[in-house]
Amino acid sequence: MDRIGLICRYIKEDPRSTQRDLAQKTGFSVGTVNTLIKEAMQQRLIAQGKSVAGTYELTGAGDAFLEQFQVDGALIIAAGFGSRFVPLTFETPKGLLEVFGERMIERQIKQLHEVGITDITIAVGYLKEKFEYLIDKYQVKLLYNPEYATKNTLTTIYRARQVLAGKNMYILSSDNWLRNNMFHAYECGAWYASSYMEGDTSEWCLSYNKKGRITHVEVGGHDSWVMYGPVFFSRTFSEKFLPLLERYYHTPGTEQFYWENVLMEHLDELEMDINRQPENQIYEFENLEELRQFDPRYQNHSDNTALELVSRVFELPESEIHDIRCLKSGMTNKSFLFQLQGRHYICRIPGPGTELLINRKEEADVYRVIQPLNISEHIIYMNGETGYKIAEYYEGARNSRSDSWEDVSRCMEVLHKLHESELTVDHEFNMRERIAFYEGLCAGHGGTLFEDYTEVRSHMNELLDQLDALQRPKILSHIDSVADNFLFLPDGSVRLIDWEYAGMCDPLIDISMCAIYSYYDENAVEKLMQIYFGREPELLERKVIYSYIALGGFLWALWAVYKASLGEEFGEYTLIMYRYAKKYHKKVCLL
Structure with missing residues (x-):
């Protein structure tokens, strides 16, 4: 990371900044900030502030110097299914779920707009049509990844390589929730956001040197800074990274790779810094239970058809529904497993277009007729109009x-x-x-x-x-x-x-x-x-x-x-x- 560039950025953002302010914002010591200011003044990039003593202002040369670090845009990854959020994601992509009444992807788009970043591309796949409204609302562009269902994020980034080439770009996940706006009009080097995890973690753990350069990545660890949240690709980083990415994409066996696998295996040639974030700044909700704990609305008012149905059938609040897991989707239906009062059940949701293929009233009639034979699953609820079905789940079957x-x-x-x-x-x-x-x-x-x-x-x-x-x-x-x-x-x-x-x-x-x-x-x-x-x-x-x-x-x-x-x-x-x-x-x- 260009440390003088970072000093110049913060001075441009707030000309009232003192050395102590700059030390707090950059994470450098006051002594390091003092040295960097002297270097910047020698290069005539900054000068003493005219109105307030102890502050600094950018010169014309400083403005020109910063241009190389100007952020060109952002790529938001929104192609995946989000299986750990079923049944919500049967109807809505994970990034379009609301947190405190605001969709996660929209919150990030608005944060980008606040710092002047409006060239935004969203990589879509699952339920891609749901994102179309964002084109009119925020003038974003959509990029479809046809391999979203069978491959991982390495492929998504590969499909977006032309969007990244030669540019300074943020890489965001649509399903992140950021408490404070952490974006800037200028970024002075490639970085990966990181949060500190106490105890054992299965996240991707980082090691880094005194200058903040990431030196090692390992999946799983203990009391560690982990990869968590947004990423920034500088144009110089992408120049080295994208050819490696393309090589991996065409290598058999990498279909389930994350793009971070490429970074992890080439840290000797790819320079990326850690961007340590404070506690409670970045949230990556792992499942519906975590979202419920964060936003209480989801405990009893998910606005999800399936969860509302389960609540109504069993005459219990949604908060009683736990251990929700996606089952393997059939060729015709979607279904999820859930636990209620210590027992497990399956809720079936008819797949798209099945109303043309299946007469649900006739199916309900069959279940009614065969009940005395005791050869079918135990049906708790069956709707001959909608096709929704709730059945007992047989443990150990x-x-x-x-x-x-x-x-x-x-x-x-x-x-x-x-x-x-x-x-x-x-x-x-x-x-x-x-x-x-x-x-x-x-x-x-x-x-x-x-x-x-x-x-x-x-x-x-x-x-x-x-x-x-x-x-x-x-x-x-x-x-x-x-x-x-x-x-x-x-x-x-x-x-x-x-x-x-x-x-x-x-x-x-x-x-x-x-x-x-x-x-x-x-x-x-x-x-x-x-x-x-x-x-x-x-x-x-x-x-x-x-x-x-x-x-x-x-x-x-x-x-x-x-x-x-x-x-x-x-x-x-x-x-x-x-x-x-x-x-x-x-x-x-x-x-």
């Missing part, structure tokens, strides 16, 4: 393993119990109608279909016609019999969960869906059929199951294409499903 034939046998027993129950609902799962429905959604949303789609579609029509001609019986079927939907409880019982697609249908569809969801090859499909029937399948049974494997693969390939048109990708899933459609149509033809 595990999902079925599709590669364990012992597990599969237990799962088939559950399906038998369902298929033999003679329970009925007023709706059916109609494969022909569903294929046409998803086909229409793809066309209406610009979904890209396959090159040989017309030919494969005609093959599916053949299979549908053949199944209709058989007039197979329609029995209440689960449809979504993926291994992950079978729970093995500690007491030895098995539960079949997530009945969104369930309806009256040929029960053999459940065997076919189980096969394709497990990515079974031909041998595994054969083994599955033998387990379900307890014998070799008959020719007609084999033909029906093969037909539903083909049709199911085709249906879910269309589903995935539609979801991709909404911005959700499922990797090779689409290709695998489409391959089932083509391969098992051929197998039906050979029977």
Whole structure:
């Protein structure tokens, strides 16, 4: 850090500053400040103040000297999901959450504006549309990071490298809350803000020399100054850093790196100082519990639909809801785990666009009808209008393993119990109608279909016609019999969960869906059929199951294409499903 530049900056900001004032602001000793003032006066950068004795003022040469340190703008990182803040972040990006009635990102933008920094770029990803209003309100620019869901901040900074190149720039996190404005119109060297953590910490701990230069970074430590809050990249720092960053970006295995990993491994060539901040200046809320402690409004008035629902259903204040954790989001829904009065529950929130895909009233009807079988999860609340569901969470439960034939046998027993129950609902799962429905959604949303789609579609029509001609019986079927939907409880019982697609249908569809969801090859499909029937399948049974494997693969390939048109990708899933459609149509033809 240029120490004379720092003295000049504070004199420019407040010409009434005395040496003691400057010592307090810079953190230097009074003796060091005295020496730096003498050097600055020798270089004719400052002069004695004319109006108040013991003060100083910047000269024209001093103003010119400071120009090299002028801050050009700021990059605010706001691309991430914020999983530790669910369910709030299901609706709102973490940086747009309010603290004491003010959105965290807006507080930082206003603090930047106060010191004349208006060239602000926000790197967005998750719920990017939510940030669009900031363009009009604060004249910011948005930069989209398409890799936000699969990679870490190294990638975000890489995507913003042109914004940083050749400039003096602040790097901020949208979800930081800064008590006092710590920004300046001039910065005299690269730095990383730091707070002191007493006791054990998992933060990134800093070592530094007498001049404040960071010499070592280690993840985790004890009684240490840690990386915490804003960062400043000088143009000279970026000149060295950005080429290293680009090299790391193109190196396999760095997908989950933070940009700080590059800094940590190259401190010998990258000069960055520690910027020690006072206690209670910078806040990085780790989870909703911390936010609740800081801003009491979140204890009982989160303005979050899911938390308000839980409070209403259990007739308890939101403050009683604890241990909130994001569960792995399904392909259709979002869900979170929470604890209430010592027991754990799961709240399911329908994903975007699912109102087109799922009839929640029909799902609620299925849960009501199957209740006597005691094979599903225990439902506390189910809304047939909104699709919100609260269910008991089974401690110590595990999902079925599709590669364990012992597990599969237990799962088939559950399906038998369902298929033999003679329970009925007023709706059916109609494969022909569903294929046409998803086909229409793809066309209406610009979904890209396959090159040989017309030919494969005609093959599916053949299979549908053949199944209709058989007039197979329609029995209440689960449809979504993926291994992950079978729970093995500690007491030895098995539960079949997530009945969104369930309806009256040929029960053999459940065997076919189980096969394709497990990515079974031909041998595994054969083994599955033998387990379900307890014998070799008959020719007609084999033909029906093969037909539903083909049709199911085709249906879910269309589903995935539609979801991709909404911005959700499922990797090779689409290709695998489409391959089932083509391969098992051929197998039906050979029977």
